Amino acid sequence: MPSLKDLKNRIASVKATQKITKAMKMVAAAKLRRAQEAAEAARPYAERMGKVLASLSAANAGNAEAPLLLSGTGKDQVHLLVVATGERGLAGGFNSSIIRLARDHALKLLSEGKTVKILTVGRKGNDILRRSFRENIVDYITFREVKQLSFVQADEVASKVLTMFNAGEFDIATLFYARFQSVISQVATAQQIIPAKFNDVSASDNASAALYEYEPSEEEILEDLLPKNVAIQIFRALLENNASFYGAQMSAMDNATRNAGDMINRLTLSYNRQRQAQITKELIEIISGAEAL
Amino acid sequence: MADTFNFELVSPERLLVSEQVTEVVIPATLGEMTVLVNHAPTMTTIKPGVVTVKLASGQTEKFVVFGGFADILPNSCTLLAESAVAAQALTRETLQKRIEHAQKEIDNADSDEHKTKLEQFLAELTHLNHTVVAA
Numbered sequence: 001m002p003s004l005k006d007l008k009n010r011i012a013s014v015k016a017t018q019k020i021t022k023a024m025k026m027v028a029a030a031k032l033r034r035a036q037e038a039a040e041a042a043r044p045y046a047e048r049m050g051k052v053l054a055s056l057s058a059a060n061a062g063n064a065e066a067p068l069l070l071s072g073t074g075k076d077q078v079h080l081l082v083v084a085t086g087e088r089g090l091a092g093g094f095n096s097s098i099i100r101l102a103r104d105h106a107l108k109l110l111s112e113g114k115t116v117k118i119l120t121v122g123r124k125g126n127d128i129l130r131r132s133f134r135e136n137i138v139d140y141i142t143f144r145e146v147k148q149l150s151f152v153q154a155d156e157v158a159s160k161v162l163t164m165f166n167a168g169e170f171d172i173a174t175l176f177y178a179r180f181q182s183v184i185s186q187v188a189t190a191q192q193i194i195p196a197k198f199n200d201v202s203a204s205d206n207a208s209a210a211l212y213e214y215e216p217s218e219e220e221i222l223e224d225l226l227p228k229n230v231a232i233q234i235f236r237a238l239l240e241n242n243a244s245f246y247g248a249q250m251s252a253m254d255n256a257t258r259n260a261g262d263m264i265n266r267l268t269l270s271y272n273r274q275r276q277a278q279i280t281k282e283l284i285e286i287i288s289g290a291e292a293l
Numbered sequence: 294m295a296d297t298f299n300f301e302l303v304s305p306e307r308l309l310v311s312e313q314v315t316e317v318v319i320p321a322t323l324g325e326m327t328v329l330v331n332h333a334p335t336m337t338t339i340k341p342g343v344v345t346v347k348l349a350s351g352q353t354e355k356f357v358v359f360g361g362f363a364d365i366l367p368n369s370c371t372l373l374a375e376s377a378v379a380a381q382a383l384t385r386e387t388l389q390k391r392i393e394h395a396q397k398e399i400d401n402a403d404s405d406e407h408k409t410k411l412e413q414f415l416a417e418l419t420h421l422n423h424t425v426v427a428a
């Protein structure tokens with residue numbers, strides 16, 4: 001049984017922790033709003049880009065000379081996994097769920113005899129994946145110093161990926177990130193970015209695409225756009241990831257605050273019980289002392 | 294008015310403009326082009342340059358864009374720019390920074406083809422530097 005003084009100290013320390021988690025929750029909520037706005041602001045661009053590319057690539061389907069970014073190298077021996085995680089922890093299952101998905105994917109590929117290369121974006125993912133896939137990690141990018149995520153960072157990642165692809169270092173690239181569904185639900189997602197995959201365009205879209213005039217030629221535009229598309233996809237993933245991170249952190253901190261509250265209640269209860277027990281004990285001592293006289 | 298169409302200028306970070314306009318001048322890769330209503334459906338890449346927008350209200354606005362492409366339809370025009378700023382907000386320093394960045398990329402470029410492309414980009418930026426800042 002801890003003494004009264006111990007209990008008092010514990011209550012004080014849990015209260016201090018609760019203050020911290022509450023503050024972190026508020027900060028996460030504020031940042032979440034900003035991250036969500038940024039993710040939404042980026043959406044029109046990504047959507048337009050997707051639409052244009054889908055119609056262009058439909059027009060180019062079956063073309064043997066199509067750019068490699070679209071048709072792929074024709075092999076699937078070497079896989080590149082781009083794993084985007086957060087820079088920090090204290091966000092519940094956010095980082096671990098992305099990493100688990102990436103690790104399962106990597107193990108599956110390895111067991112099939114494929115070569116796996118990993119590019120980690122974000123410190124947490126790098127730290128954890130380094131333990132089990134040390135020799136597979138080819139590069140590591142961190143945005144620790146970056147305050148506001150912008151297209152420049154996505155471009156940095158994309159140019160690394162594209163340089164590797166052009167050097168023939170991998171055949172298929174998959175991007176891992178957490179899709180932002182709502183504040184309480186973030187889904188770890190794997191998305192293939194090279195070769196590019198598009199949703200099938202409907203016949204009506206195809207018809208309008210046929211009427212387009214292209215300046216310069218269709219192929220040149222496609223060649224120009226595909227690398228940009230990779231950057232856009234990465235940018236979108238990074239923004240979603242960012243929003244997911246703050247969402248996860250907010251709910252994790254909310255839980256922590258609530259748990260701390262419960263703990264304080266329990267500790268206060270036993271503190272009071274013990275205090276009363278002590279008073280009773282003292283009373284008994286005084287009364288029995290007086291009776292003995 | 295019947296002769297207006299919807300113009301949107303989008304950068305990866307945000308939607309800059311979405312308005313009814315009468316006329317847009319786009320710095321397309323193969324030369325500047327002016328888009329009016331009922332333009333034939335066209336898709337074109339753009340080079341760094343100034344986009345001039347004439348709003349339905351008669352005002353003109355200028356934006357500086359750095360590469361991207363435009364999707365033109367008879368009743369709308371969408372410009373997807375890699376990066377875009379309002380011309381007033383552009384300063385010599387930001388341009389200078391971009392020029393330096395491009396220069397560095399040229400130094401790092403491995404293939405000649407890539408290098409040529411970047412050099413072209415740099416030339417356009419330098420040109421932009423003279424025209425915009427002088428104006």
